[in-house]
Amino acid sequence: MKLSFWLNGVYRHDDVEPDTLLLDFLRDKGCYSVKRGCETANCGLCTVLMDGKPVLSCSTLALRAEGKKIVTMEGMQKEAEEFGAFLADEGAEQCGFCNPGFIMNVFAMEKELENPSEEDVKEYLAGNLCRCSGFVGQTRSILKYLEHKKSQKKEEAEE
Incomplete structure (x- = not known):
């Protein structure tokens, strides 16, 4: 599926599988500050900002980023x-x-x-x-x- 969003101030168009987690997608894009910890959405290691709000990327599908501004520590x-x-x-x-x-x-x-x-x-x-x-x-x-x-x-x- 197509995904269009902002990543650390850069507008991007990417292909993504429907079941891809935002955490995995961001790490594939070189955002290594986003880490996998507990895999149960309890530790906060995977936190990114989505339109300025903290989001646990380990429990968020990448497709939820459609049209959004995602910021990682790299940004x-x-x-x-x-x-x-x-x-x-x-x-x-x-x-x-x-x-x-x-x-x-x-x-x-x-x-x-x-x-x-x-x-x-x-x-x-x-x-x-x-x-x-x-x-x-x-x-x-x-x-x-x-x-x-x-x-x-x-x-x-x-x-």
């Missing part, structure tokens, strides 16, 4: 590097295997929630699993990152 390198520095500063990067899906959810949360509390952050990211930590460092890094972004917006508004 957000600058933003990922900026947030990654906050993770590293808090010692929260650990092995890094869960980071791509985790980071994609942080970006979605940043757009969706205004001034989230620590509890809001924990609730929003409840579907992301990390085998290395208890999310204490990640939570600290997110709160510091969001505060940094808020102060950046305030400075830009004052200019």
Whole structure:
């Protein structure tokens, strides 16, 4: 079947089998940040943004991307590097295997929630699993990152 969609800002036309999962399709297109973890839609490793909303690509058919804008971490390198520095500063990067899906959810949360509390952050990211930590460092890094972004917006508004 034909599939037309945006992938990381590039409009694409591709052929896809009707039963192909979005995860497999994206990895075939070189988006290796999209990872297979639990295969039960419980770990968040496969998270991508579809029209700005987090989607578990392991349980989404590729054909659902028809006409949509799909963003993986490959399409957000600058933003990922900026947030990654906050993770590293808090010692929260650990092995890094869960980071791509985790980071994609942080970006979605940043757009969706205004001034989230620590509890809001924990609730929003409840579907992301990390085998290395208890999310204490990640939570600290997110709160510091969001505060940094808020102060950046305030400075830009004052200019």
